[in-house]
Amino acid sequence: MPQKEAVNSWWHYYGKTKNVKFPGAQMETGFSRRNNEPGPRVKVDTVCTGGAMRFPALFIILSVLCFAACYNAGPSSPDFFITSIEFTGDSTGLDSLSRGAASVPYCAFTIEWNAPLPDTRFEYRVYRSLEPGIENNPESAEELTVLLSTLWVDSDELEWNTDYYYVVKAIPSRGGDKWSNEVVVQTPASPFPAPGELSYQKFLFKNCLLSWEACSDSTFQSACLLRSWQEDIEHSNYPRDTLLITTDHSAGQFSDSTITDRFPRYYVLAVSAGEDIVSYSNEVCFTPGADIPWFLDRNFGIYEANVIDYTDFGLVSRDSRRVYFHYWNDYYNSGTVRGIDAVSGNYFGSMNYHRIFCLAERPDGSVLVTYMNSDQSYHMCNISEDISCVLQTADFDRALSCVFETPAGILCSSENKALVLDPSSFEVIDSIPYEFTSAVSFDNLNRSFVLTGSGVKALTSSSLEYLGTINGSYTNIQAGLDGNLYCFSETGVEWYNAEDLSFQGNYAFPANTRGAAVLPGREYLVYLYHRTDVAEDYSLDIYDMQNGEFMGTVGGVPSLIGWGVFLYPSRDGDFLWGFLSGNACSTIDCFSVTL
The missing domain is CATH 2.60.40.10 (Immunoglobulins)
Incomplete structure (x- = not known):
C-alpha cells in the first residue's frame, strides 16, 4: 500500500x-x-x-x-x-x-x-x-x-x-x-497468480513431455496440470483429468505416457492463490503421431460374408481422389469393379464381369479392365473414371493378366511375353519377351520397370529398350518419389536407385508379414503382420527408411487369413488403402495418414 x-x-x-x-x-x-x-x-x-x-x-x-x-x-x-x-x-x-x-x-x-x-x-x-x-x-x-x-x-x-x-x-x-x-x-494489479508458459514435446510414439516456466510466487499456493478431450478447458464443463498437483511454484515437467489412442488432447496449467482465485496458463494441444504418419481412420468395411468372397487387387487414381477395387462374388459367380470416393468414402459406379484379371489407370483418368467372359473369351475394355460407361473394347485370344501404359504403348502381360498395344486402337503393334506381374514408371527419368519371374527388368519408357535387371525373388514393386525403386519380397524390402540401379538399402520384415507398401514422398514403410505378443491379431508397423528409425505400431487390424493383404498408398502418401481378404469375406479399410 x-x-x-x-x-x-x-x-x-x-x-x-x-x-x-x-x-x-x-x-x-x-x-x-x-x-x-x-x-x-x-x-x-x-x-x-x-x-x-x-x-x-x-x-x-x-x-x-x-x-x-x-x-x-x-x-x-x-x-x-x-x-x-x-x-x-x-x-x-x-x-x-x-x-x-x-x-x-x-x-x-x-x-x-x-x-x-x-x-x-x-x-x-x-x-x-x-x-x-x-x-x-x-x-x-x-x-x-x-x-x-x-x-x-x-x-x-x-x-x-x-x-x-x-x-x-x-x-x-x-x-x-x-x-x-x-x-x-x-484497474488494480491482478490478485491472481501468474502461471508460467506451458509447452510440450513429442517423444516416443504417442507420449508427450509437458514443461512450464516458473509461476509468480507472490500469491502462489498450488498448481494443477489438467488434460481434456475438449479445447478451452478454462471455460468448458467437459470432464478433465488432473495429471499433477504441486505446491512448488518453480518450473516443472510432466511426462504424459498414458495415451493409448489417436485423438487430440488439450492441456492447461491451473494456478491457485486460494479458494476460487485461479488463473490458467496458455492451452496446448497434442495429437498423438501428429508429426509422423498415424493411421486415423478405418472406415470402409464392406458387405456381408455371403456377398464378397475375396478381394485380390485394387487401384488408387493418380489424383488420389478415387479408389477402384475388384472382388469376386460367389453368389453371382462373377467379378465386380467398384469405385470409392476417397474424400467422402461414398461408393460410385460398378460393372460386373465373369472373371477380372487386372485394373490400370490411363493418363486421362479412365480405367482399363482385362477380363474373361463366361464363354472363355478374353477382352479388354476402357471404362470411364466414374464407371458409368464403356469407352472402348478389344478382343484377344489369350488372357491379359497385367496391364501397364507407357509412352511407347500399352503393355499387356500374356503367356511368356508382353504385348504392346496401340493406345488408341488397342491393336497389337509389338511385343517384348517379359511376362510380368507388376509394373511402375518414373516419368522424369524415362524409366519403366516390370516385375518378372527372374527379377525386375529396367526399360526406357519411350521405346521399351532393355537397360538391365535387378535380380531377386520379389512379389511386388513400387516407385518412390525419392527416385528409388522399392522391391518387396516375403521377407523384406530392398530399394535401388531408379536411374543407375544401384543398391540403396534394405529392411527385414518380422515373421508373418502379409502386406507392405511405401508412402510416396515420405519414404515411410508400412507393413501388416501377425503379432503373437498382443491381443490384436494384426498390427501395422511404421518405419522411417531415410533415417533408419522405427516409428511405432498401430494395432487392432482385423485378421482375415486367406487370400492375403494388399496395401495401396495414395500418390501423395496422405492415406493407405488396405484390402484384407479372407476365406469367407473381405474388408476394405482406409487408413488416413496425417503429418
Missing part, C-alpha cells in the same frame, strides 16, 4: 499523479498505487496543498470534474462532463466473502455524469478505449451501452493493471450531440 498517516479522518497518500485536468484549479492530479498493490476507492480532494492529497478513509472515491477533455480529444460541452468514476470491483475477493459469495476478484467501474440541460431528454452512449482521443475517433473505441440514465457500471472484460479511457456522448431528441470530457482510470 502507499504510505499513509492518519490526519483526523483523512489519509495522506503519496503517489504518482495521473494527468487529469481540473477546471479552475490550474492543476493536474490523480492517483496510482505503489508496487501495484490493490488499493481502496479514491476521491480527489482538490483543495489539498503541498503535493499531498487528502482522501476520506471511509469512502475513497476518485471524482473527476472536468469541463475540457484531456489529451486534445476535441471540443467538449462545458455543461456536460463525467462527475465521478469509481472502482466498484473486488480486487481481493474479500468483499465477496463478506457478502457470503464466492471469493472471486473482478474489475468494475461505476461511471456517473450530469445531464447537459434540465428538462431535456437525452440518450447517452458510453465509450471505452485503451487509447486517448475517443471523440476524434469514436470508431476506434468500444461502445459499451446506450441508456437514458446518467449512471453506468462497466464490468465488461476489464483487464487488471490496465489504463482505460472513457467518454460519454449525449444525444438529445433535437439539436446537436454533446461529448463529455475524457477521463482515464487504471
Whole structure:
C-alpha cells in the first residue's frame, strides 16, 4: 500500500499523479498505487496543498470534474462532463466473502455524469478505449451501452493493471450531440497468480513431455496440470483429468505416457492463490503421431460374408481422389469393379464381369479392365473414371493378366511375353519377351520397370529398350518419389536407385508379414503382420527408411487369413488403402495418414 498517516479522518497518500485536468484549479492530479498493490476507492480532494492529497478513509472515491477533455480529444460541452468514476470491483475477493459469495476478484467501474440541460431528454452512449482521443475517433473505441440514465457500471472484460479511457456522448431528441470530457482510470494489479508458459514435446510414439516456466510466487499456493478431450478447458464443463498437483511454484515437467489412442488432447496449467482465485496458463494441444504418419481412420468395411468372397487387387487414381477395387462374388459367380470416393468414402459406379484379371489407370483418368467372359473369351475394355460407361473394347485370344501404359504403348502381360498395344486402337503393334506381374514408371527419368519371374527388368519408357535387371525373388514393386525403386519380397524390402540401379538399402520384415507398401514422398514403410505378443491379431508397423528409425505400431487390424493383404498408398502418401481378404469375406479399410 502507499504510505499513509492518519490526519483526523483523512489519509495522506503519496503517489504518482495521473494527468487529469481540473477546471479552475490550474492543476493536474490523480492517483496510482505503489508496487501495484490493490488499493481502496479514491476521491480527489482538490483543495489539498503541498503535493499531498487528502482522501476520506471511509469512502475513497476518485471524482473527476472536468469541463475540457484531456489529451486534445476535441471540443467538449462545458455543461456536460463525467462527475465521478469509481472502482466498484473486488480486487481481493474479500468483499465477496463478506457478502457470503464466492471469493472471486473482478474489475468494475461505476461511471456517473450530469445531464447537459434540465428538462431535456437525452440518450447517452458510453465509450471505452485503451487509447486517448475517443471523440476524434469514436470508431476506434468500444461502445459499451446506450441508456437514458446518467449512471453506468462497466464490468465488461476489464483487464487488471490496465489504463482505460472513457467518454460519454449525449444525444438529445433535437439539436446537436454533446461529448463529455475524457477521463482515464487504471484497474488494480491482478490478485491472481501468474502461471508460467506451458509447452510440450513429442517423444516416443504417442507420449508427450509437458514443461512450464516458473509461476509468480507472490500469491502462489498450488498448481494443477489438467488434460481434456475438449479445447478451452478454462471455460468448458467437459470432464478433465488432473495429471499433477504441486505446491512448488518453480518450473516443472510432466511426462504424459498414458495415451493409448489417436485423438487430440488439450492441456492447461491451473494456478491457485486460494479458494476460487485461479488463473490458467496458455492451452496446448497434442495429437498423438501428429508429426509422423498415424493411421486415423478405418472406415470402409464392406458387405456381408455371403456377398464378397475375396478381394485380390485394387487401384488408387493418380489424383488420389478415387479408389477402384475388384472382388469376386460367389453368389453371382462373377467379378465386380467398384469405385470409392476417397474424400467422402461414398461408393460410385460398378460393372460386373465373369472373371477380372487386372485394373490400370490411363493418363486421362479412365480405367482399363482385362477380363474373361463366361464363354472363355478374353477382352479388354476402357471404362470411364466414374464407371458409368464403356469407352472402348478389344478382343484377344489369350488372357491379359497385367496391364501397364507407357509412352511407347500399352503393355499387356500374356503367356511368356508382353504385348504392346496401340493406345488408341488397342491393336497389337509389338511385343517384348517379359511376362510380368507388376509394373511402375518414373516419368522424369524415362524409366519403366516390370516385375518378372527372374527379377525386375529396367526399360526406357519411350521405346521399351532393355537397360538391365535387378535380380531377386520379389512379389511386388513400387516407385518412390525419392527416385528409388522399392522391391518387396516375403521377407523384406530392398530399394535401388531408379536411374543407375544401384543398391540403396534394405529392411527385414518380422515373421508373418502379409502386406507392405511405401508412402510416396515420405519414404515411410508400412507393413501388416501377425503379432503373437498382443491381443490384436494384426498390427501395422511404421518405419522411417531415410533415417533408419522405427516409428511405432498401430494395432487392432482385423485378421482375415486367406487370400492375403494388399496395401495401396495414395500418390501423395496422405492415406493407405488396405484390402484384407479372407476365406469367407473381405474388408476394405482406409487408413488416413496425417503429418
